[in-house]
Amino acid sequence: MKRMISAVVVMGVCLGIAMADEIRGAIFKIDGDKVTFAKVKKGEKSDEKTLPVAADVKIVKGKFNKETKSFEETGKLEGGLKHKMFAEIGEKGVGAIIVTDADNKKITEIRIIGGGKKKKDQ
Secondary structure (H helix, E strand, O other): OHHHHHHHHHHHHHHHHHHOOEEEEEEEEEEOOEEEEEEEEOOEEOOOEEEEEEEEEEEEEEEEEOOOOEEEEEEEOOOHHHOHHHHOOOOOOEEEEEEEOOOOOOEEEEEEEOOOOOOOOO
């Protein structure tokens, strides 16, 4: 009986973690502790959604590794939501992966993708 209860508890914890959503898209607006973002796929933008960030939100920068098909963290974003990158959001937004809690009511992590490319002078 103890084994069965333990298995149910472990399965519940795994299910809670699995239900947290990872949204690949772009951030379009930061207003205090609220982030407005949308899924962007092949240049097509879905409806924008605004969610508050958790008190302990983790904001990191990194790159997408095409070989492993996963995000590789390169460091924390100094200043968090107050970083100048968010003050100067362009029309295309800031590429990011937004991670929400199990209820999809708060943002627990923001992973900034790219941003290191510089335009060449013509």
